[in-house]
Amino acid sequence: MSSSAATVKPSKPIQHRPGALGRLGLWAVRHTKAVLIGWLIVVIGLGAFAPKVTSALSGAGWQADGSDSVKVRQLAEQHFAGNASSALQIVVSADRPVTDAPVAQVIDRAERLAAADPRVSGVLAPQPGATISPDGRTAVLLAGAKASPDDMVRAADDLKGPLAALSGDGIQVHATGASVLWSDFNTANHDAMMKSEFMSWPVTLGILVLAFGSLVAAGLPLLLTMAGLAASAGSLVLISHLFPVSVWAMNFAMMFALALGIDYALFLVVRFRAARAGRERDTARAVAETMDTAGKAVLLSGATVLVSLSAVMLVPSPAFRSMAGGIMLAVLFVLGATLTLLPALLGRLGHRIDALALPWARRGEHESARFAAWGERLWRQPLRHGALALVALLALAAPVIGLRTAMPSITVLPGDASARAGYTAVQQAFGAGAPGTLQILTPAGQAAEAAAKVAGTPGIAGVLPAQPAADGTGWAMIQAVPTVDPSDPALSGTVHALRAELPHGSLVGGAAVENLDLQHLLTEKTPLVIGVVLGLGFVLLLVALRAPLIAALGTAASLLSTGAAFGTARLVFQDGHGAGLLGFHPQGFLDGWAPVFFFAMIFAIAMDYTVFLLASAKEQYERTGDPHRAMVGALARSGRVVFAAAAVMVAVFFTFALSGPLPPKEMGIVLGVAVLLDAALIRLVLLPVMLRLAGHAAWHTPAWLRRVLPEITFSH
Template structure:
């Protein structure tokens, strides 16, 4: 029991706050009911406004192309899509097939958002007709921004379905927006399925850990409340910020896992405090917030700071993902520091109600003398070099494949192959040049005024150079249009064509001031394939400079989906060292303050990098190279999704710090009692291993459930996070940490005196259950 002389004002801030929330539990719960209702009303704004994966990189070459096309060309077309006609009964040269295409395109041209429709029979372009005589492509120009096009795609497909419902010809809309809309819908279904699997298993783990349904259900319910709150906040922000669909999966995954984990730590401590304080509810809740609550606050802030490192990446997709994760963690911290102590106060000793028969309700601290974790730690510390060396070798072996890591982007067509967009994309892939669905966009521009004879001649050479490349199937160029209409491509023919262009036919290819022209390049491979990415680099580095470089002021920029993938991969390569430095540096400073040691923060960072590297290595081995991919319902793609390494790195670094803080803070507490390093490590592991193992098991279950999804990046993220947490909570926390601390001995706690005096004091040690926390005046509290 705590001394009776301890005054309320002398207790730490979090102790007093926790006791206040427990004392005014119904008032706090009432406020949160209003908050959750408001959040629920805002959730549709978030989910309905989600877009497909955006690969825009601020200031990149592909971004310049998009800006030039939007600002300097009069065409309202912002995306080239395709309507894929297919029939098992009719041939494309039949009158019935021709009439069906004409009727469908006539109806489609009247729809909002459709500004250009090309009838393949009128254009006479042979490349729009499949050799088997069953499939025909009709290019369609869509208007609007990315969100508007994606919202319009399902409605346009409904129009196509209605127009072909009674006929033998099927019509499927495909392209970037149609695929994104299909992927977002499939992702919603996948997330619901993952939750239906992960949450029940998480509840089972909690029941095994606590032995009672009330204590087990509380972290689960509050984790769900955290996700709801985060979605509501993101819904409120949706009017200002556009969110990628991947943000929804990431927030759900991390919100549930962290929410359950943080509440697990607090509920475990609360039960210990109740047992030690003889049922003093307010005192135990206050002590829980001053100890486990403080560690949760510190850990959550560490995750937020780690994820904030993504803000230095010049790509909106990274920044919106970082914002989503930070909101989710902040929501969980707010719930953990307000709603959780209020509910614990209302429950009181009833937190142990509904016990599971056969399960022992262990509410008190671990008995070190009888602890299996203590015996295991003793084994590790008796052979630290052998055990630590073997474990390090295993992890380093898992890191090796990272050297072969290649970044790419999967448009998600395989995940939605049973939808019209996926079906159409597959037909284009099988019967035409796959790149036709998502062509490269190139803008050739002169700084010398209008395009003249020299510029148009260079444009002709550039076009010929592109057509000579084995990966290029077709090029739509201004030079070809001028040659077809006027017999040659020169300045005089261009002036005549502009004068005669009363219907704006040249608007797609020529800027308003005639200083720039746009080319469409169709690749023989899908836009997300390595040959298409290599084509982009060849055009930028070789074809454009050699063909256009001799004309002063003439240059070319390459955009389109393939160009965006190349740009975001380059940006990730540029930003990775900077993000690693920022995250590692800030983590070192935080751990330095928490542990007042130089060696422990350095060891923590090294071990975090090792476990994250091992997870990346296994991710590369499975999803890039395909070894064992079939076990997870996947195939080797030859690359890892381009934004996964950075995202998983910052998230895993933050998550790893959670376990580090909970473990080392308890070891430091034991060290402060007897200055015996070996005993401190053994006791610290014995006291925390059960809770850390349960927390890690829940995270692994939640993350692994998302591997059941069809969308590639979600499956890869679930794999990377679950593997990393599993490695961190097993090989790192209960093997490498004890081994390293045994080898370091008293040096674990060394800190130069001048630095000790200069650093502000941040005390994270928990103290024994039932002990009064140190007076607030004696220490700085989190």
């Protein structure tokens, strides 16, 4: 110990009586049968609903609640025979005029097929000059929406196949529109996510076996993950009967349950083996010590993850809220299993935790000599290593300055998807902006004035005559075709001009405008979500560590990995570097939902590692009062766990980068790069360097703050 540290006494004497979590662990050990039966009931009871998760969860919900475009859709559903953005468009294109008898028969069969679906309010036949192309070879039928947007996506699921089956003899039939787009995307996304999950399991098991050196120990994290997945999937199905839940909630829940479940189990199992190694201590006491140290860190980490994701609830969009809720539910189940089921299993296994061990697993080492040596190296040369890590992170983060975001374009769908094929046929027959037709609702008395203003607005290619509401409610609908593709940034200027110039009370909507309104909402809410996540993350670290300086530094460091991940995303997905290797065509922007949602997810994962490392350092400092031993001891005890956990997460996330649709690729690359950089450069370099440079100040608590904060200790 250095001379400056020799006079410093441990902040609290070592505790020998189990704390609250230690007592929970002892209870689980003494009531193993009850714990196992309880979890068996939960998993079987909720897991029975899990197979229904794909069909029960919804595909829509990507909207800005309260926006003008959502109001237009709702009014159109009620007063214009379902001619809303959620209506289905049936595109019939042929190598001859659509008035020819064979084509007319196909159109008639398509009309009857759609009209038979109870979710369709009625089918509007093709109209010359409106929904029949100028060359007469493409016709569009409109199947009105009689159900919610989620149910219209399900209607698309059921109808697009039978409609496509009508194709033949030079006639092509495709369902398209927003509902079909989400139907196709959800199908492609679900298939890709499942493929990624199956690819990740063998890799995960291999990493766990290498990390634990024991097949039995390696199997525990997977057992916990499966229990959490089954319970959360069944819960989502039950919750979907109360309010719509996005199918993406299950996709993200699966990914997070796998990653965090393994993280938490790694930390507890490694600490349990350390508690038993070379000591005359019974298994129950080892479990209690594990829970009072590693268990406390896991609980605080889980709380940080939940708090980070809860900030996404500030975005008033059903899809975002249900996705965040789905992940939080999975985290709760995994956390519950980690703090109850895992202690019970550890108590039952005891020394058999090392059964089926690889040769090196019998050494009983609970501290890594390599990471201890790395810690000593950082202690001797903090500025050199810290500066290199900081420069690398800042260099990777620099491209984020030019990052552009927008809602996904039609190109995220496979080329043979129904929605994309119909979209392309409409563009070829009616013009680039036809798939993004705008719907303007205006008081009927102002319809003529509004139509004139729409026709005179730059960016509008054509305007259909105003149609009064059939139920006489005083509304009129004007449909306008833009000059540009719905994903073209110029469309935003056209919509803004319309909203500024149209008569008072007019509303501008349509599927493309709903995307623009959602993008605007996300841009508006992103700073708020980031601020709340950072603020709550700091408060949780402060409460856990009772050390304001290192809590602030740990929170700020998380911004570096986030910035570097989004800088990399800009290079890959906006500029197209590596697009050929990953098998996608760049859109020229990052999907608009990525910054707010991925930031919360990255921060949650980053704080996961921060809590693990700093909790271990705090434990060492409480024991010795020596910042040197605290920093080096934290790396020796936690470095290998952080490294192994990060390897699992990177493997899981990068398998998503191999998936078909573009959004899973974005998710896999952004999250994988963030975890890789966070573990390698921040948690294993920059954060220890901060502890080295801060010294005793890192753990100093002002007297007034000690009186306010609860007393949480990690030493045992």
